[in-house]
Amino acid sequence: MFLENIGMGLEFVFSHLIFINFILAVIIIFFQRKNPQSVWTWLLLLYFIPILGFIFYLFLGTDMHKQKMFRIKEIEDHLNEAIRRQEFSLRSKRLEREAPGITDYADLVMYNLDVAGAVLTDDNDITIYTDGNEKFDALVEDMQRAEKYIHIQYYIIKNDVLFQRIKEVLAKKAEEGVEVRILYDGMGCRSVKKNCWRELNSRGIKTSEFFPAVLRRLHLRMNYRNHRKIVVIDGKTGYVGGFNIGKEYIGMDDRFGYWRDTHLRITGSAAASLELRFALDWNYASKENLFMTDRYIYGEPFLSEQRCDVQIVSSGPDSRHCSIRDNYLRLIGKAQKSIYIQTPYFIPDEAILAALMIAIRSGIEVNVMIPCKPDHPFVYWATYSYIGDLVMEGGKCYTYNEGFLHAKGMVVDDKVLCYGTANMDIRSFALNFEVNAVVYNEEKALEMRKIFDEDLKHSSQITKNVYVGRSLLIRFKEQVSRLLSPLL
Numbered sequence: 505m506f507l508e509n510i511g512m513g514l515e516f517v518f519s520h521l522i523f524i525n526f527i528l529a530v531i532i533i534f535f536q537r538k539n540p541q542s543v544w545t546w547l548l549l550l551y552f553i554p555i556l557g558f559i560f561y562l563f564l565g566t567d568m569h570k571q572k573m574f575r576i577k578e579i580e581d582h583l584n585e586a587i588r589r590q591e592f593s594l595r596s597k598r599l600e601r602e603a604p605g606i607t608d609y610a611d612l613v614m615y616n617l618d619v620a621g622a623v624l625t626d627d628n629d630i631t632i633y634t635d636g637n638e639k640f641d642a643l644v645e646d647m648q649r650a651e652k653y654i655h656i657q658y659y660i661i662k663n664d665v666l667f668q669r670i671k672e673v674l675a676k677k678a679e680e681g682v683e684v685r686i687l688y689d690g691m692g693c694r695s696v697k698k699n700c701w702r703e704l705n706s707r708g709i710k711t712s713e714f715f716p717a718v719l720r721r722l723h724l725r726m727n728y729r730n731h732r733k734i735v736v737i738d739g740k741t742g743y744v745g746g747f748n749i750g751k752e753y754i755g756m757d758d759r760f761g762y763w764r765d766t767h768l769r770i771t772g773s774a775a776a777s778l779e780l781r782f783a784l785d786w787n788y789a790s791k792e793n794l795f796m797t798d799r800y801i802y803g804e805p806f807l808s809e810q811r812c813d814v815q816i817v818s819s820g821p822d823s824r825h826c827s828i829r830d831n832y833l834r835l836i837g838k839a840q841k842s843i844y845i846q847t848p849y850f851i852p853d854e855a856i857l858a859a860l861m862i863a864i865r866s867g868i869e870v871n872v873m874i875p876c877k878p879d880h881p882f883v884y885w886a887t888y889s890y891i892g893d894l895v896m897e898g899g900k901c902y903t904y905n906e907g908f909l910h911a912k913g914m915v916v917d918d919k920v921l922c923y924g925t926a927n928m929d930i931r932s933f934a935l936n937f938e939v940n941a942v943v944y945n946e947e948k949a950l951e952m953r954k955i956f957d958e959d960l961k962h963s964s965q966i967t968k969n970v971y972v973g974r975s976l977l978i979r980f981k982e983q984v985s986r987l988l989s990p991l992l
Contacts, residue, residue, distance in 0.1 A: 605813050606944045609920055612834050613815065616942065620827040622815040628772030629810040630948055634911070634955055636754040639747055639767045640666065643735060646769075647673050650737050653683040653800065655782045657734040659692040659925075660748035663700050665756070667749050671704065678708035685709075687786050689730040690716040692748070712790035728821050731936040732925050733767075734782050739800065742775035744768055744816075744924050744941055746910045755907070760879070762907030764959065766846070766923055766952075768941055770814065777816035781939055813944040819926075820937035828926045828940050829933035833859055835916045842869040842918070844956045846911040850874055850887040851929035857890065864897045873956065873963060875910075876903035883929075885978070886985035895971045906962035913940070915956065921949045 603626050606613050616622035633639035647654055647670075654677060661667055678684045686704065688696075690713050701711045714730040735743040745767030747753050755762050770778070783794040794800050819827040836843060836859040843863060850872060852860070864870050872894060878884030891901045912932075913923030924940030926932040943949070 603813050603944075605946065609838065609944055612831065612838070612942070613944075615830065615834065616815045616817050616827070619825050619830070620815075620817045620819070620823075622817045622827075622942075623777060624813060624815050625773035625777065626811055626813045628770055628774045628812040628814045630812050630814070630943060630945075631769040632948070632951060632955065633745070633747075633767045633769065634764060636747055636763055636765060639743075639745075639765075639769075640670075640754060642769060643743060644670065644673055646737050646741050647677065647735075650677055650682050652738045653685070655685050655687075655734070655736045655779065655786070655800075657687040657730070657732055657782050657785060658749050659689045659729065659731045659733060660750055661686075661688050661693045661696060662748075662750035663696045664751045666751050666754055670749065674704075674709055675707040683710075685786060686711045687714060687730075687782065687789055688712075689714050691729050692731075710790070710792075712786060712792075714785060714789045727931075727935045729936050730785060730820075731932065732781070732785070732818070732939045734778050734939060736775055736779040736782055739776055739779055740771060742770045742778035744770070744778060744939060746912050746925065760877075760908040764904060764907055764909045764911060766911035766913060766955075768923060768943075770941065772812070772814070774814040774816055774941065777814075778939070781816060781818050785937070810945075812948060815942045815944075816939065817922075817942055818937070818939040819933075821935060822937075826933045828922075828924075828938055829853070829856065831922055831940065831942060832856060832914060832928070835914060835920065835922060836860060836863055839863055839868050839916045842916070842953075843871065844915040844953055845870075845872045845928060846909060846913060846956065846959075847872070847928035848875055848879070848908070848910050848912070849883050849927040849929040849931075850890050851883065851931075852890060853930055853933060856928070857893065860894060860899065861897055864894065864899050870894065870899040871902070871956070872899060873902045873904055873909060873959060875908050876905045876964070877908060879908065881981075882985045882988060884985075885981040886988070888978070889982040889986040891966060892971050892982070895966050895968055901966045902960065902963040903966060904959055904963050906959075909959075913952075915949050915953045918950045918953050919946050920944050921952045923952070 603624070606624070613624055617624070631642070633642065654674065656674075674684045674686075686709060688711070693713075694717065701713075704711050715728060733743070733745060733748060746765040747763075747767050751757055752760050753763050753765065757763075779800055783800055787793050787795070817827050817831055819825070819829070833855055836856070843860070860870055872891060874887055874891060875884070895901050911923070912925060912927050913921060915921045920943065922940050922942045924938065926936075926938035926940050932938050
């Protein structure tokens with residue numbers, strides 16, 4: 505009887521497939537406020553894979569409950585006052601006189617203040633790390649010196665040799681009375697068993713899961729992942745960049761080989777901006793309000809040997825604007841000589857792609873570096889397709905051959921850099937929670953550009969001849985992947 509009912513149900517579905525597909529198409533078109541390109545892609549998928557395509561849409565595409573899931577978070581009054589004060593200084597040209605390094609980018613500073621609430625700080629010392637072992641060695645040393653608190657947020661944490669090392673340091677500091685909090689993403693850390701988090705809790709370490717799975721490991725959504733990687737120690741030292749916690753990030757995974765990434769260590773007031781970002785995410789995930797005290801956000805003034813002007817810019821599905829995307833777009837538009845981009849995934853929206861094309865046609869040197877190997881095949885071949893557009897227009901594009909390139913950011917005119925957690929793709933622009941540091945400092949921008957030049961020694965250029973000569977199989981992979989790029 506049961507099998508008979510299932511058979512009747514399937515018969516009904518197939519006999520009314522056109523009508524059911526029509527209803528599902530109406531839902532996609534009218535119940536969601538999406539761009540036309542994305543809508544057409546989903547409709548095409550629904551046409552070729554009836555019913556099942558809509559199931560994919562529920563997992564990957566729908567944002568019906570986005571406003572309910574992510575409430576707009578407000579910042580304390582005195583932070584808003586600081587933003588208004590800097591806006592007044594910019595309008596009166598006072599800030600440009602006090603911080604001459606931002607003269608050419610005062611409009612971008614104003615945008616970040618007004619739209620992203622990103623305060624400009626000028627008392628920062630920045631160290632750039634491109635090697636995982638060096639980055640985590642420095643991080644462990646900083647954590648060992650912690651006196652008040654350690655706040656850690658990563659998209660991916662794997663319970664392997666690297667985390668074991670970090671975990672023991674954190675447990676020791678917790679025993680000493682240092683407050684330790686770890687915020688992790690439910691999807692990115694799905695391989696870590698609950699016992700691991702319970703063990704940390706038992707050792708005095710607070711943990712919280714961002715966007716947890718339903719029924720233990722069942723993740724109903726691929727979107728809205730917290731892709732940020734932030735560490736803040738005592739409000740004075742902060743880390744932000746591409747490295748997650750896992751042995752592959754220190755070159756111990758044969759699949760990827762050497763892991764080439766970029767991370768910034770920031771000492772100065774910008775660390776407090778990273779702490780603010782962490783606190784907002786922690787408050788949402790754990791329901792513990794860190795704003796009940798100024799212990800975490802506003803510490804003692806920091807005296808830095810360097811004077812790097814920095815804004816910490818974040819964006820995500822709870823933001824009204826794609827702030828990081830807009831920073832990339834504005835920086836491309838303001839370029840006069842050169843643009844250097846490193847990204848593992850290059851799937852730009854129409855605005856970014858058009859801006860890069862215009863820059864190339866205007867005689868600006870556009871350089872883009874991507875990995876030589878895929879970690880997500882569809883994403884990689886979509887990336888290769890968009891890279892082809894730049895190559896054919898005259899852009900200089902390269903594949904990094906030494907291992908896997910995971911660095912995420914841009915340097916413009918050797919004057920300003922924007923690096924952090926955001927890839928140059930639609931998912932990072934609009935669907936994931938991301939955070940980048942915009943650094944208005946010629947010395948650091950030149951250092952980052954020299955790092956790019958050093959990476960060129962381990963890279964191959966994708967010339968027009970190379971791209972035109974690709975095989976039919978690669979062309980097919982590109983076309984299919986590009987067709988699906990709004991969903992990737």
